[in-house]
Amino acid sequence: MSYVKSQVVEADIIVLNNLSTFYFSETPAKLEKNSPTWMTDILPIQMERRESMNTGLRLKYHRLKKRVSLEETASGILPSRELKKIESGLKEPSLRDLEALCKKLEISLAPKENPIGQVLVKNFKTSLLHPQNKGKIMEQYADIHDHPLLFVNEDIELEYNIQQIRYFIITGDLDSAEEKLKEMERFKEFMNQEQFYLFHKYTGNYHYLLGDHESALKTYLMTEKIAPVSIANTDLADLYYSIGITANQCWEISMATKYTELALKIYQQEFVPKRIVECHLNIAITHQRSGNFKTAMDHHRNALAIGSKLEIDILRFTTEFNLGYSYLIFQNYELSIEHIENCLSFIPPEYIADSLLSYCILIKCNIELENIEKAIQWKQKGLKLIEDKNLSMSSPTNHSFKEAYIEFLCLTHFLNDEYEEFEKLVTGHLIPLLEIDNNFFEIGYYYGHLGNVYYKLKKYEKSAFILNKAREAYKNTTIIR
Template structure:
């Protein structure tokens, strides 16, 4: 049960009241401040007057039942039952707000933040986060768990993977000293695995993803099991265990076929394509990338960007600049006028510079890599592409006898590679 001072402060902030507005005619502002900070225990008469002005009950009589209903809604959100979640959201919101159950309402605000992130309502998520920040100092351990977990997701979606990982680790710390349901554990472990993968922390990714997979398999959650197998395949590929990588992808493909899940098929074909790229089977790789694009276009065109990027690199490495530039145009035409897809904008534009100016000097490409591309990936701690594009720029400087600049960017490339290898 929430302390009375925390509860009064929470509802005052929710209703946009100042301390003066709430205290006026009842008690002094300084005394209200002490009550809200749990430094003074008010009389029942004062509590009744403050609650009456706020339009709330002294006790949360309906809280357990409503909170259970809310937890079911949140579980469906985590499991991706988005249509059911969307349809019940307004009904549940009305119930929570009209009930004035403080603990349930705080849970709802946190889960609502997670919901807005899931459906891509950025402005609504931003406003909800502002509300959460105002009341975060009264959170219990379980509320802090959700807070750090959802902040992790928010940062992950902003491509701030290092910060996302730190937030998820804070949530894990709370998870380890409390009891949560197994599906909740699995969701956090998968999130940690996914973020570790983005940071090229391969060993950690394997560890967290296998923990999540064990729970999903025990609960016969085939969708999430397939996601884990794809993520494991990526990690095995990065450790050059191509046989295990292929096994994971094929296991995921069996599940995707059974579930008739074209989104999974898109991811699987992309990763099979990359496997063939590593093996030097360029034509076969391109065929799988193209299949991936066809599957992903049915759901989310942004998920086609990695495969388009890989096709461009395949043609670039074969010096087939005509086909390479054709795919650059395909990629650039799909990118919206927003910051969401900046990573692939920089990939596509870089290869456009490289292939358009393959036989001539390009100071424009030098400026683009030095002032735009490398700083972007540095700001996101994406060491793989810091290394790749720094080496590319160093080679350009070396070719033009600018050895001091070449040395500088070779060092940056090596430093980034060491960070990847030390993870």
């Protein structure tokens, strides 16, 4: 059930405290299928890391930053094996050697006090806690980006570089985020505990944005193991929530429920209503997938009751959409129509795919109620949106958007009795996309209608085969993985 908005627009719900259009990020062609605990097997769990760099680490940091070899740095000063011992903290350099090494690396003998740099990076970090103010964040970044005081102290420079990862994620510049992640991978040994933790958390966010939920989950679980003891309750809740929604995407239902409930408990204690709503939505999804429909609807209603009081349009859209989609699944088409029509009042204009998905649900509900005239009216609204935005099959887009667009075209062909085109799109395009998301309900729905089309065309063997595939898909909607 990949259409639930608490997951689809999760790109920056995850610890970024806002909903936005990162929904349109691309999905990698291949996902790793390792155990979620694989990282603990190949990476050391360092629960306590250095508080500040010693002399050796500082020398090594600047050597790696300049991409100079150990031998080249040591040349003319001391044997390279001795420099290796110094960098490893096994011996202290003589003052004469230290002066020569620092001169070659063009650094001061000791870290400089840098209160202005500390303030700059602290203010930048604080601004990133409010990603809805993207314009202001981008202005601040432009002002400080090349400020020399961000680069004269190793810890401040590390902190700034790590926060840049988050900045690129918030602004949607995933190419720069990837480049910065690769760059900072070289400097993990120099990070203090909080920096090491944030680096992994932002790495998880990056994977989630790409739709690589398996890698995101592995990274978040690793992040939990290295969380600083001093981590704030709300930060811990954000991490639990990230694990919960990512586990749900991976159909790790028990894990999703466990971590989202942990997050919900903290958010309730700290009174963070927006997050409380999002937790209820994710828990509702886990119970739907477990077949606990009554509990699922209770959480959906809780989310709607709280969300409707917050006057946050995107949250109102999310809660109305989720509840409407759930009513579609439970075949209560009248209530589904009511909530989906409500959600359209709050949908941001740039959420084109979400508009098309909403139209698809309204069309499906009216088809089931045999209100064909009303279904056609919603079809016309969708066609106008496609025309206004100049969309086509070849439009540069991503997996999620393409799925919404193709589903709408399938329903259009179905309503027009264009059965050959309906068959081609369903089997050749829509079903493969739905299978990527394990979207068993929609797979069953479209196989069911395709089977009925075959029956109408007197292709009885094909009809029986496809209807059986529909039954298998519906069975999978409540299989816990």
